[in-house]
Amino acid sequence: MALANIQDKARVVIIGGGVIGCSVAYHLTKLGWKDVVLLERKELTSGTTWHAAGLIAQLRATANMTRLAKYSQELYGTLEDETGVATGFKRVGAITVALTEDRKEELFRQSAMARAFGVEIEEISPAEIGERYPHVNLDGVTAGVYLPKDGQGDPGNIALSLARGATKRGAKIHSRTKVTGMRKQGSRITAVSWQSEDGDQGEIACDMVVNCAGMWARDVGKMAGVNVPLHACEHYYIVTDSVPQLGDLPVLRVPDECAYYKEDAGKILLGMFEPKAKPWGMEGIPDSFEFDELPPDFEHFEPILEMAINRLPLLGQTGIHTFFNGPESFTPDDAYHLGLAPGMDNVWVAAGFNSIGIQSAGGAGMALAQWMEDGEKPFDLGDVDIARMQPFQGNKTYLTERVSETLGLLYADHYPFRQKATSRGIRRSPLHEHLARNGAVFGELAGWERANWFANDGQKPEYEYSWKRPNWFDNAKAEHLAIRTGVGLYDMSSFGKIRVEGPDATAFLNHVSGGEMDVPVGKIVYTQFLNARGGIEADVTITRLSELAYLVVTPAATRLADETWMRRHVDDHMVVITDVTAGEAVLAVMGPKSRDLLASVSPNDFSNAANPFGTAQEIEIGMGIARAHRVSYVGELGWEIYVSTDMAAHVFETLLAAGEGHGLKLCGLHMMDGCRIEKGFRHFGHDITCEDHVLEAGLGFAVKTDKSDFFGRDAVLAKRESGLTRRIVQFRLNDPEPLLFHNEPILRDGKIVGHLTSGAYGHHLGAAVGMGYIGCAGETSGDILASSYSIDVAGTVVGAQASLHPFCDPSGDRMKS
Template sequence: MVGAARRRRGKTSRDAISDWKTKGLSMKAIPTKARAVIIGGGVSGCSVAYHLARLGWTDVVLLERRQLTCGTTWHAAGLIGQMRASQNMTRLAKYSADLYAGLEAETGIGTGMKQNGSMTVALTEERRQEIYRQASLARAFGVDVREISVDDVKAMYPHLNTADVKAAVHLPLDGQCDPANIAMALAKGARLNGATIIEGVKVTAVLRKAGRVTGVTCEQNGEVFTIETENVVNAAGMWGRELGASSDVTVPLHACEHFYIVTEPIAGLSQLPVLRVPDECTYYKEDAGKMLVGAFELEAKPWGMDGIREDFCFDQLPDDFDHFQPILEKAINRMPMLETAGIHTFFNGPESFTPDDRYYLGEAPELKGYWVAAGYNSIGIISSGGAGMALAQWMNDGEPPFDLWEVDIRRAQPFQRNRAYLRARVVETLGLLYADHFPYRQMATARGVRRSPLHEHLKARGAVFGEVAGWERANWYARPGQEREYRYSWRRQNWFENQKEEHAAIRSGVGFIDMTSFGKIRVEGRDALAFLQRLCANQMDVEPGRIVYTQMLNPRGGIESDLTVTRLSEAAFFLVVPGATLQRDLSWLRRNLKPEEFVVVTDVTAAESVFCIMGPKSRELMRAVSPDDFSNAAHPFGTAREIEIGMGLARAHRVTYVGELGWELYVSSDQAAHVFEALEAAGADLGLKLCGLHTLDSCRIEKAFRHFGHDITDEDHVLEAGLGFAVKTAKGDFIGREAVLRKKEAGLERRLVQFRLTDPEPLLFHNEALVRDGRIVSTVTSGNYGHHLGGAIGLGYVPCKGQSEAEVLASAYEIEIAGMRVTADASIAPMYDPKAERVRM
């Protein structure tokens, strides 16, 4: 920029915030009791306080160590964008936008809220696919979004170089705001509804007893106070990890440096939509005749490795113009008028980022009454309105208002609070906000933390690994000479044919899948049976050796967990859950354990490896490695028993997630390598093929097996999910039973349906718009390619109130993919092996 010589550091925060005491937030006496104590006075904490107060929680206290907004909120860019990657994240963002639009009228504090719209442009065909898919999803949930032409882009943004723009979308109700004043308005709204907000108070400890919060100690002007409370909210932003760690609560986040520039006034510059150019990692916001240019660079700079100093307040970090220079060069090319504009402010401030680029919400599994609302990954302004509403309702009702698993704190793994891990990971996660959000995209940093005993064996045989909950898992196997890396695309990726071959092996031969990442839990003790009978919807009182597929329900009949339970003995049960939900499932079990029940819940995940032997030739393979009897008579479907295998022992569970004859082998970790070698040697003559998780998913979706977190969540009623066969209301009382009986009486309002695209070329992943008789009615919950069925397969909920199955299936269905509608066949029964004959071969 010609005006670069005029570059200077940004104005101090106090210029931006004004005099906080004039807003009615002067010092107050610290109460001795409260229903909830919120720690942190940024936009997140203020939103939680506002929404709790609106729900009638008048004895809410928000404590801020320095001044409201002094951490991250004050320097946020204030972009309001409703288009998100999933239904409920879009729902929360839309709520925030609607809330902020009315805050000024409610509180009298100007929020700077302008619904001047936003525009995202694509410079590549792959990005066009992405933004069009996002537009379809947003449209399915009532967001006003339009695909626009390059000429439209130029008309809206005459200063923009559009020579290489391929496509764009426009959201007319998006916009921008003043972040600090949004927080101040929320704080005033909270206070008007009875909440107490006190600045200059540092929380020094969260008190606890018998596994739950009992209060906090805090310090004001050198004096120590104690507040009794049963609810604490960690809304401490970039201090959230350390605050959580002081209570043995895992809140994995780390601060990064985040940069933007603000130009000097530019002649003739008028109000423009917010502009995002994700292919160049940049966003643009016009404000008062100046242009703000910000970035989410692909390689970020972690900050605060040695902690955040005690007096950090409205501070910014040293300039690093060299780091920002590549972004600025692209910005000048994109908007040539910047070349002659002077730089008024070069800003660098810290913001917190999480390992998966999603924020944290909900009650921590380690400590009852400890709630978290932190780690917003630079989208805290648009997220906090909805997140505050959702958390307040969760605290008030004892359950979330809808499925929030995507941001649930229970997804965090204990090892992720490791600072070396976080420092390595957030180098990547800052840039993920604007990176291509390709399906199956894998993290590149902080890998290899959790590995199966077979990791090196599988790596030597061509495994290409993905990561879930820190576990390295073989997603697909490269052929000899084939590169062992993903080539990402919205179309068929470079492993598509590999998956096809693996899929065929499971359908016609025998395949091996390493599923050691399964979560494994022992529930045992005098009252173990009664405990599981109360938590599980299926009948748990079965003979030892029986495997029961079941769900754990919430009082609404929604699905909290999808699992198998094997009865090992009269007083011992073995639970198998997805690796990603292990912490959630452990928390649900422990939270529902009554004080008088003698039950021990133990995570035994690391103790055993799990090998899936699946396919019509799996019995032959098992007979080749074991002298035991694997006939239907001796080892029927749904049973488990100890077997000899090679020169070791294993527990063989006859179950399947791919819809074929097969066994899951639970092998002591010390014997895992030996058992694998025995299987591999015996399988050579049978054509045993190593298969990855992508193939597991393509097989399960052909069989219409549900996937927790996509097809079934705590928001989805077990009967509408088509899982009524696993619910036994006659067994007696269990959590969710009354909701099941009510639904049976009232009838279903929607049902989960399987779809197959009639055109074999397009692909389904999830979140595509589902069209019934020409009208969008919902979205695809999960999708993959059905190689045996010859097309992309998806699952999705269809409204069906007062309708029979025949009426549901009589409709014409299409699925909207990046703006194009593709005809789809529909089925309520599984399209592959609807009578489940193959699993009982």
């Protein structure tokens, strides 16, 4: 597809001609974009796409990822008619098999989730598995699920079909044309340099750049000054000789044996996702790489092949036609990278598809194209937004170790609270060793080691994963009840802290947030950053430190995204925005006895008169100084103590020593999640996202529409005028035994009406608690609560009580006492 006379100007340059790049070009031109140029270093599909297995599944881990996967499947079903290029797409169905009770629980929870997402699925018995896949050995099989509309296709031809659709609408595709550099001006790329294999070279001035470079995306990102954390791993499959009378078969997945099976033109393709993968390309990818295979490593594949021959005995009677080893790119969290890159205004990324590029490409291309067209996300893409990646995650040593694990995690048990085992210990609170010595068991988020729970004396300080009550259930209960009845101490140092200062700080924050920022020094404001639709882009607290300076506190995982949002909306405001997260530790002292504990270590006044809820004050504590913020995410009287990292250990030791006389208990962040859900506090990324209107999320109290214009104000006023069409509701199970996590279907009068956005165990309430949205157009609160509600937990329908107010302390008196 190489074309002569490459133009010198384009609206957008897409780098990379795999299935993702072709999909972005296809969808941009479908939206009417002209001057779309795609540059491919070799030939289209020559990196990873050509050797992909071509599995096309619908169900993903979240509602929006499922939406994108379903779109891909529907698109591929119509592409051939549109473009004339056969895609090989056919709906053969798919079966996933469980060999353990834990995997059965996982599959049945996924099945319930699929029903909430509108995906056709069926739980099937071992006998029914045998009926649909007669070649499988059913020894050890406990259950399975069947998705009749899942499919498979020809990866290379799907990409070529997308490319044909794009060129028919005017896109220009240039193969054997390598991007060699970019011209940068401020936060924009103004031109892309290229060189063809025959020695021609030039530059394309452009309005936008899209990095779809697959395994090369990290290096291409560096050209633009953009962090794209991904790394290639070896990925193996074999293709058998022809099997007589094999017939059409569904795709078969046996994750407990790390294997998948696909019928391919009368042969069986057996692929694997082994627990410990082999990273590849640590010294760089050879410039000559094109449709290449890697050296075979039969010893690496052999253990899974042995299990596969037992599971599918016909493999032992059939020769191997092809033993394939090819590289694919993987990311630190097994989610792909999509969106506008932090730090840049016109550099977009679509890369790192973790072996699901074919099933994701259609939806990812559609979503990115719509985002580029509108200037804002079409719906919540937080799971894959490139802004979730932390700067350190582009480190090669980190990536090499992490991706050796993430490949295998695709087929590992997806237990709740499962922690990554590799690339740990990178970001540590200044209190890390103090917490560890006191029994802390750490989890990792955004690279931060965070104390999630505390082991008792003699208890093994490690996670034992389960879908039932985990080994730390009673530990979290004791911590939870300490917060509710006494006093607890936990480390919040990982939360993001962004300082905003300058002569226009007040005006800027009033422009970017829904709350009123023109408040007295020391006042703390809970607020949201809204988009033009009234959706929530960030959920933060903002403390006024002085006349010209504020501190914005964000969740740890969204610190970069929230900072990026502010920077993109500075306009002509005279402000300086600085990440100061590492400069201060934060110790939360929470519970009815928290005032007594602080009074024993500080001469300052913590009374309501001197330090009411929602205010901060400078304090002495022990022999140090700190800043005490009277706020709470657990719904109790308490303070967050901000102390410079050099004095953090002293303050911790002071509180711990004094706490012996007050029954102080060290607590972890699992406790915080259980307490916050009892109180009905929203969790950003779950309960509130960019597509959840702030009023429907029940956060209208935090939006002050009587102030000067701010982002999202018109959408808030419009919703107040038109009324709510959905509302977030809190649910408490009537049965104290089942656990809730998220995505469980909500049934209203016996019919599915939504799914839980988050769930946790409410130890104070004595049952699992969840939150989720239900439709309510034209309904009063009484209408909503008059219905009967239940939650589908892995196929078992459990009755639930619904509430539009927090089950725990609905008046908020405990926090403000």
